[in-house]
Amino acid sequence: MNDREKRDFQAGLEAEVDAFMRGETTRRTFITRFGQMTGMLAVSGPLLGIMTDWALAQQTLELADATSPLGQAQAAALKASKGGPADGSAFRAAEAAKAHSGVTLNMTYEAGLQALDPRNFSGPMWEQLTGMKSNVVELSNPDQYSKAVAEHIAGSGAYDVLDISPAWTPSLADGGVIAPLDDYIAKYMNPADLEDYHPLYKALPTYKGKIWGFFDDGDMFALYYRKDIFEDPKMVEAYQAKFNAKLGPPKTWEEYAQIAQFITDQMAPKVYGAGHFRKAGSPGNQFDFLQQYRANGGKLFGDDMKAGLVSDAGVKTLTNMLAANKASIPGNNELDAVSLWAAFLTGKVAMIYSWPPSGRMAANYSQSATAINFIPQSQIAGKVGYAVVPGNPEHATGYNKALSADSPNAEAAYLFMQWVCSPPVSLARCMLPYALRDPYRISHFKSELYGALFPSAKEYLANLNNSANVGLLDPIMPGAQDYFLSIDRMCTAVWAGADPKASLETAAAEWNETTDRLGVDSQKGFYTEFLKLPGATADNTVEKLGMAVTL
Numbered sequence: 001m002n003d004r005e006k007r008d009f010q011a012g013l014e015a016e017v018d019a020f021m022r023g024e025t026t027r028r029t030f031i032t033r034f035g036q037m038t039g040m041l042a043v044s045g046p047l048l049g050i051m052t053d054w055a056l057a058q059q060t061l062e063l064a065d066a067t068s069p070l071g072q073a074q075a076a077a078l079k080a081s082k083g084g085p086a087d088g089s090a091f092r093a094a095e096a097a098k099a100h101s102g103v104t105l106n107m108t109y110e111a112g113l114q115a116l117d118p119r120n121f122s123g124p125m126w127e128q129l130t131g132m133k134s135n136v137v138e139l140s141n142p143d144q145y146s147k148a149v150a151e152h153i154a155g156s157g158a159y160d161v162l163d164i165s166p167a168w169t170p171s172l173a174d175g176g177v178i179a180p181l182d183d184y185i186a187k188y189m190n191p192a193d194l195e196d197y198h199p200l201y202k203a204l205p206t207y208k209g210k211i212w213g214f215f216d217d218g219d220m221f222a223l224y225y226r227k228d229i230f231e232d233p234k235m236v237e238a239y240q241a242k243f244n245a246k247l248g249p250p251k252t253w254e255e256y257a258q259i260a261q262f263i264t265d266q267m268a269p270k271v272y273g274a275g276h277f278r279k280a281g282s283p284g285n286q287f288d289f290l291q292q293y294r295a296n297g298g299k300l301f302g303d304d305m306k307a308g309l310v311s312d313a314g315v316k317t318l319t320n321m322l323a324a325n326k327a328s329i330p331g332n333n334e335l336d337a338v339s340l341w342a343a344f345l346t347g348k349v350a351m352i353y354s355w356p357p358s359g360r361m362a363a364n365y366s367q368s369a370t371a372i373n374f375i376p377q378s379q380i381a382g383k384v385g386y387a388v389v390p391g392n393p394e395h396a397t398g399y400n401k402a403l404s405a406d407s408p409n410a411e412a413a414y415l416f417m418q419w420v421c422s423p424p425v426s427l428a429r430c431m432l433p434y435a436l437r438d439p440y441r442i443s444h445f446k447s448e449l450y451g452a453l454f455p456s457a458k459e460y461l462a463n464l465n466n467s468a469n470v471g472l473l474d475p476i477m478p479g480a481q482d483y484f485l486s487i488d489r490m491c492t493a494v495w496a497g498a499d500p501k502a503s504l505e506t507a508a509a510e511w512n513e514t515t516d517r518l519g520v521d522s523q524k525g526f527y528t529e530f531l532k533l534p535g536a537t538a539d540n541t542v543e544k545l546g547m548a549v550t551l
Contacts, residue, residue, distance in 0.1 A: 061124035069452040073428040074121075076449075080424040081129050089193040093419035094129045096188060100412035101131030107161035107416075108148065110399075111138035114163075116371055117435045121428070122420050129419075132412060141165075145172075152177040152406055159404045160413035164213070166204045166400050166473070167480040170526050173212050179405040180210040184414040196423055199547040200468045200535045201440045204476075205400045207529060213402035214421040218440030220467045221291065221393040224344070224358050225249055225351035227385040229263060229271065238266065249351075249387035253292055253320040256390050261327035263350045272329040275340050275349040278495060282336040285491035286484040287396040287474075288353075293317045294472055294538050295391025305524045307511035310504045318491070318500040325495065333495045347379045353389045355396065356438035356464060363454035369433035382455065386463035392472045392538050399437075439464055442549055462551050469548040473535040477526035479514045486510040 064071035081094040109115040115138045123134040137159065139147055145168050151158040152175070164172060172178045185194070194202065197215060205213035229235060230247055239247035239262055250256035260273030267273075277284030294300075298313030325332055329349050343349045345361060352358065360366045362384045367375050401421060407413045419425055423443045430437050431450055439445055445465040451458040475483065490507035494500055515523050534542045542548055 060120075061128060062120045069449040070428070070431045070433070073424075073431050073447075073449045077424040077428040078125065078129075080422070081125075081419065087190050088422070088424075089188070089190045090419050090422035090425055092188050092190070093415040093422065094126075097126075097130040097132060097412060097415040097419070100409065100415070102133075103409050103412045104133040104135055105160045105409060105413055105416055106135045106137060106158060107413075108137045108139050108144055108159055108163050110141055110144060110163065113372065113434055113436050117429050117432055117437065120371075121432060122425065125425075126416060126419065130415075132416070134416070148172065148177055148404070149175065152404075155406060157404075157406045157408045160407040160409050161417060162402045162404050163216075163399050164402050165397055166215070167397075167476045169205060169207050169212050169400060169402075169476060170529065171478045172402070173207050173210075176405055178212055178402040179407075179410065180212055181214075181403060181414060181417075182211055184411070184418070185211060188415065189418055193423055196441045196443050198440060198442055198445070198465065198468050198549055199542045199545075200395065200471055200473070201398075203533050204398070204473070205402070206533075213400035214417055215398065215440060216401045216421055216426070216437065217397075217399040218438040218444075218464065218468065219355055219396050219398040220438070220464055220471055221287065221353050221355065221389050221396055222359070222463055222467045223249060223351060223353045223387040223389050224362060225385050225387065226271075226380060226383055228383045229267070229350050230385065235263075235266060238262075249385065250390050253295075253317075253324070253390050257320060257323035257327055260324060260351070264327050267350070271348060271350055273327050273350050274324060274332075275329040275335060275343050275352055276324065276332055277335050277337040277340045277354070278325065278333040278491070279336045280488060280492040283396065283484070283488075284335075284337060286487040287394045288321065289317060289487050289491055290474070291389065291392055291394035291472055292320060297538070299537075300475060301515075301524075301527055305515050305520050305527065307508035307515075309508040309511065310501070314504045315500050318494050318504070321491070322494065322500075342376065345376055345378045345380065353393070357436060359384065359386060359456075359460045360433070360454070363456065363460075365454045365457075366433050372434040384456070386456075386460055388463065388467050388470060392470050392541060393467045395468070395471045395473050395535065397474060398440075445549070445551055465549055465551055469543045470541045471535050472538065472541070473530075473533060475527075476530045476533070477523065479518050479523065482514045483511055486514070 063074050066075060080088055080090045084091040107118060109118060115136050118134060118136045123136065127133055144163055148159060148162050162178060201215040201218060204215045205211055236247045239245065242262065243258065247259065250259050263271065263273035276288065293313055296313040296316050298311055298317065299308035302308055329343055337354060340352055340354065341358065341361060344352050357366060361375060362378050362380055364378045364381045366372055367377055401417050403410060403414055403417065423441055426441060427444055427447055427450065429435060430439050430444055431453060439461060444450060445461045450461060474480065486507045490503045493503045530536050534540060534545055534547065
C-alpha cells in the first residue's frame, strides 16, 4: 500500500466509523477489510487466497534495523542461540537440533498475522541455526482443534508442533493428541527459564501433574483510556462537581459505567465514553461476562456441577453491563473487536478494554511494519493511559505450543518449541510489530528493549504485568466453547431486551445440558483440575496466593 492508498484507506475508515455511529449499515468494506487483514475476523473467499499467497512468498529471514530496539532484540536472540550462555535453553536447543538438520517441521498457526512470525522470522532463523526447515499450516482457530484431532484419528503424522488454546489441553491430552514434555524438559531445558514465566502463565500447560506444552501468548485484557480527556481540567472540575470524586481510571464496574456516561454526556457526538465488542458471535460477551461475574463473587459451578449462573452476582453483572452499553458509542452492541479498535484509534471512544495489541496500535508501533501498514494511523498516539480492568481482568484465550503425539520428528519438534519460547527468542517475537504474540515472561515485562519500542512502552508492560497479577483464566475443560456460546446467547438476548434473571436461567439450563452430555463426574474432575491453577477464581489470583510479580 503506497502513501496515497494509505491516506485513502484512512479517510475511508474514518468515514465508515462515522457512518456506523449514525446507524448506517452500508459501506462496511473498510472495517471488514481491516478485520480480515489483522487476522481477527474470519477470513474467507478470495481475500484469503490473496493473503495466503502473499504470506507464502515471505520465506527469508527479515531483521529490523540493527540499531532499533527490535533489531537489538533479534541480534540478542541470535547471539544467545549461537554463542550461549551454554546452559541457556535457546543455545542448548539449537545445538542439539543440528543432529536433525534436513528435517522439515510441520506446525499449525492461526491464519493471518499470527503466521507471519514463523514465516518471516522464527522459522527462517531456526533454519539458519540448525538446517531444519519449517512448513507453516495456516488454520482458522476452530480448525486448530478439529484438524489436530482428525489427523490424530487418521494417524497421519501430519503435524509436529500444534498451536492450541489452553482450554483444549485436557481433552487433547486425554485423547492422546498431544504428548507430555517432562522428559525432554529434564534433558534439554535450563530450569530457570521455566521460572521466568509469569506465575499466571507458568502452570497453564500443566494437567494431571504433567507439562503438555509451553505457554506462548499473554492475551490479558487491560484498560486503555484517553489521558487527554481524563486529565482535562474542565472535565476534572465538572466530574468533581457532579460526583464529589476525582476523575480517573475506574476501580469498580459501577464507576466504569458512571464515567463512561459522564464523558458521553459531556462530549458526544465527538467522543463517547466507552465502547465494547458486544456483537453476537464475537468473543467479547463471554470474556466480559466471565471477568465481571467472577469479580462480583460468582461461581461457575456448584459442588454438584450445576451451573452457578443464577445468582445475585449474575444479575449484578448483567445490570452493570447494560449500564455500560447505555453509556457507549452508538452501535456498541454490533461492534466486534476490530471495529472497536478502529473507533478507538480514530478518537471516537474515550476508553476500551481489550487485548494487548490495543496499546501497540494506539502508539502507532504496529503500523511501523510494512506487513501491517494498512492499519489506520492512530490519532491518539501519546494520549493513551493504561490501567487494570476494574476487579479482575480476563486472560482471554492465549496460545500454548504443544507437541503432536503423532509427530515423526518428536525430538526435533520439541527442540524447536524450547528454542522459540526461550526468553531471548520469545522476546524478539513479541516485539515484532505485525505479530499478535503478547508478553508473558517476567523478562518480557522487565525488558529495556521492549520498553524502548514507543514512549509509553514501559508503562504498558507494567500494566500488563499488574493485570496478570490479578487476572482470571478462561475455564480450561472440555465443553468450554459450549459454555462460552451459552453466555454469548444470554448476553445477546439481554441486549435485545430480555429479562436478565430469566436469561441467566436459560443459560444455566444450557450449561447443565452440556455438563450432562459430557458426563457430570468427568466434568467435575476436569473442573477440579482447573481450580488448582492460579487465576481460576477471584479468590486465588496470583496476587492473593502471594506470588505477585513486582517490576
